[in-house]
Amino acid sequence: MTEARLKAQIIVQSAIRRASMRGIAATVARRGDPDAGAVYVKVNRGPDVGCTVLAPTRDYEREVTFWRRATGDDPVPEAEADALIERERRIDPDLWVLEIEDREGWHPFGGDAE
Numbered sequence: 001m002t003e004a005r006l007k008a009q010i011i012v013q014s015a016i017r018r019a020s021m022r023g024i025a026a027t028v029a030r031r032g033d034p035d036a037g038a039v040y041v042k043v044n045r046g047p048d049v050g051c052t053v054l055a056p057t058r059d060y061e062r063e064v065t066f067w068r069r070a071t072g073d074d075p076v077p078e079a080e081a082d083a084l085i086e087r088e089r090r091i092d093p094d095l096w097v098l099e100i101e102d103r104e105g106w107h108p109f110g111g112d113a114e
Contacts, residue, residue: 008096009034015041015098015108025101026108030085033094040070040088042081042099043107050075053084054107067109075105 012028019026029042041054055070070088071081089095100107 008037018108029099030097032096037094039096051081
């Protein structure tokens with residue numbers, strides 16, 4: 001059985017609402033295809049800490065989606081995070097980018113990223 005998939009625009013709107021409810025700034029840095037675009041999350045922890053980019057990944061055995069740190073285990077400078085997103089955008093022009101600004105590194109997709 002295949003997992004039902006939400007439209008990208010709905011996922012982004014929901015994430016912004018969850019951030020807003022916590023008083024955390026969340027903005028759409030790039031709009032992609034409203035139905036099928038992938039959603040990347042740039043978590044900006046400030047200039048003294050850096051950014052983490054989260055990318056969705058499928059586990060086909062368990063039929064679930066989880067989030068991985070596309071920038072590695074440690075935060076990177078914002079320019080490095082932006083460069084990674086730009087490379088991904090060239091591959092997938094339907095890509096959405098949601099930017100979260102939170103010094104603690106909170107993101108609306110639960111738990112720690114893998």
